Amino acid sequence: MRETTINRKTAETAISADVNLDGKGTSQVDTGVGFLDHMLTLMTKHGLFDLTLSCDGDLDVDQHHTVEDTGIVLGQAFKEALGDKSGITRYATVTTPMDEALSFISVDISGRPYLVYHVNGLKDKVGDFDTELVEEFFRAFVNHAGVTLHINLSYGSNSHHIIESIFKGFGRALDQAVSLNERIDGIPSTKGAL
DSSP: OOEEEEEEEOSSEEEEEEEETTSOSOEEEEOSOHHHHHHHHHHHHHHTOEEEEEEEEOTTTOSHHHHHHHHHHHHHHHHHHHTTOTTBOOEEEEEEEETTEEEEEEEEOOSOOEEEEEOOOOOSEETTEETTHHHHHHHHHHHHHTOEEEEEEEEOSOHHHHHHHHHHHHHHHHHHHHOBOTTOOSSSSTTSOO
16 A cells, blocks of 8 residues: 655644545645635545545744645655656646636656646635645645646636636646556656656
């Protein structure tokens, strides 16, 4: 099984995460940020991996450290669970509708962290969640997972729907990219390493 546990404690957050890449989409998430919990639950369900995650963050300051550090921990967990990346599909591109919103997510498990984030028109907040933190979450994830991630919004008007489309699509893309392909012999790169 490709699974791992990551514990990370700083002066701002204490996070524990268990990730199983070959799961069934079950999750138990408690970050203290309700909207983030909702998005991670959707991501897990549609990505078909299992996630148990808890975070005790400095929410008396704001949500920034909790959201960013959750991205860091999840990135570390995915990188560790993938091991040497032998046999993985590596690439995936998915299109995900959510009512009036449509997003395109492309991922390359390349070993090279890079984020392209083209999402315009979000309102400042969804409930009490600062929508600028969506980009911070994904930047933290790619930097610690070592993946290239392109997030492009084609259109949408409802901020909740837009972000939900992105997280669902991200889960689906990760599932495809980390899936094992019996036709792939070793590392999926002409360099022999990722």
